[in-house]
Amino acid sequence: MNRNPVSLIVMLVAACSPTNNAGTSAVVSAVAPEIIQKPIVFDARREELSIQYLHEHYGIVQDDASIKPTMVVVHWTDIPTMKETFAAFERPGLPPARAAIGSASALNVSSHFLVDRDGTIYQLLPETTMARHVIGLNYCAIGIENVGNGSDLPLTDAQLDSNIALIRYLHAKHGIQYLIGHYEYSQFIGHPLWKEKDPGYRTEKTDPGVEFMRRLRARLNDLGMQGAPERPKASGPNLIDERKSPPSSRRPLTAGNDNPDFRYLEPDGMALPRGSFGLGVVIEPGHRLAFLTGQIGDNADGGLSDDFETQARNALASVGVLLNEAGMNWSDVVKINVYLIAAADIPVWARVRDEIVGDARPSGTGVIVRALANPKARIEVSVIAAQKVE
Numbered sequence: 001m002n003r004n005p006v007s008l009i010v011m012l013v014a015a016c017s018p019t020n021n022a023g024t025s026a027v028v029s030a031v032a033p034e035i036i037q038k039p040i041v042f043d044a045r046r047e048e049l050s051i052q053y054l055h056e057h058y059g060i061v062q063d064d065a066s067i068k069p070t071m072v073v074v075h076w077t078d079i080p081t082m083k084e085t086f087a088a089f090e091r092p093g094l095p096p097a098r099a100a101i102g103s104a105s106a107l108n109v110s111s112h113f114l115v116d117r118d119g120t121i122y123q124l125l126p127e128t129t130m131a132r133h134v135i136g137l138n139y140c141a142i143g144i145e146n147v148g149n150g151s152d153l154p155l156t157d158a159q160l161d162s163n164i165a166l167i168r169y170l171h172a173k174h175g176i177q178y179l180i181g182h183y184e185y186s187q188f189i190g191h192p193l194w195k196e197k198d199p200g201y202r203t204e205k206t207d208p209g210v211e212f213m214r215r216l217r218a219r220l221n222d223l224g225m226q227g228a229p230e231r232p233k234a235s236g237p238n239l240i241d242e243r244k245s246p247p248s249s250r251r252p253l254t255a256g257n258d259n260p261d262f263r264y265l266e267p268d269g270m271a272l273p274r275g276s277f278g279l280g281v282v283i284e285p286g287h288r289l290a291f292l293t294g295q296i297g298d299n300a301d302g303g304l305s306d307d308f309e310t311q312a313r314n315a316l317a318s319v320g321v322l323l324n325e326a327g328m329n330w331s332d333v334v335k336i337n338v339y340l341i342a343a344a345d346i347p348v349w350a351r352v353r354d355e356i357v358g359d360a361r362p363s364g365t366g367v368i369v370r371a372l373a374n375p376k377a378r379i380e381v382s383v384i385a386a387q388k389v390e
């Protein structure tokens, strides 16, 4: 273990105009925080996997794994200690437990910096070497991981201070233009910086929490960095794509069409319902089934918005996460049960549901109930899904 702190100083020399009568040159220094060098393995294999990743995911062909950073992405580790996080990132190859993203690349995940709970900053990789920490943007993004999570190990004030000092330093050194939380990465889909070529490769992220990013930005305001682009008004079944999607071997989460593995009931003389559901689905032998627990529309922090549409979108997004965990997606859904507390919410529900379910036609049941178990909840959605065993 390398315990020698390496302190770096970046000097920004402000151009001194020849007509400056004062005759003094203004020197602005951004002093780096103390950074402990603790490199992960970057051997020929990691380099090769990184070069391959740049090529396959971004179409960037080069003979090294260098990047030109223009963005900082802040994370939490969801791993309780610095040591365990380091161990998870250290090896070049992805461990077998992460098979879900392994189909996208064998390159292990990592980050440039790791901030321990007491604020100690470790540097794992040079800032201009690609780390795998954010889909779509690794070729231009420096990653800062913070040891902690969104529940029992909330990020600390010491971590906040260290992130601020580190980001100021990186901004001065590299001209960083964008600062985002990992949970915001998918808002870059469609932005010129977005380069991911696999439309099915998305993961659901909540780190490092909305509140941590708010506090960070409040104290870095003067740097004028941009955040993520506004989330586009969802205009199709792609919304779920941005939340979480299956490994690339699976169809993307967009539903879009009837599932060719199912038989849809369309008896003569019975009108089809309007919207994204049909009269029934027959699942023939040879399918695996998933019965998902009803989801209410709480947000990443567990809070419930008063806004029905927000609740509806969150509930459907959570269903999407569960489907993904089951190795399935919306086109595998055969039944949607929705519980609403007000009939007045039906039109909004129908619109949001149609956006996300697309033209697929699971069977459906909708019920107006007096209350849900959580008194603030205005919607609960539970689904059944089936998938052909291949």
Ligand SMILES: [Zn+2]
Pocket: 074, 075, 076, 133, 182, 205, 207
């Ligand atoms: Zn992250």
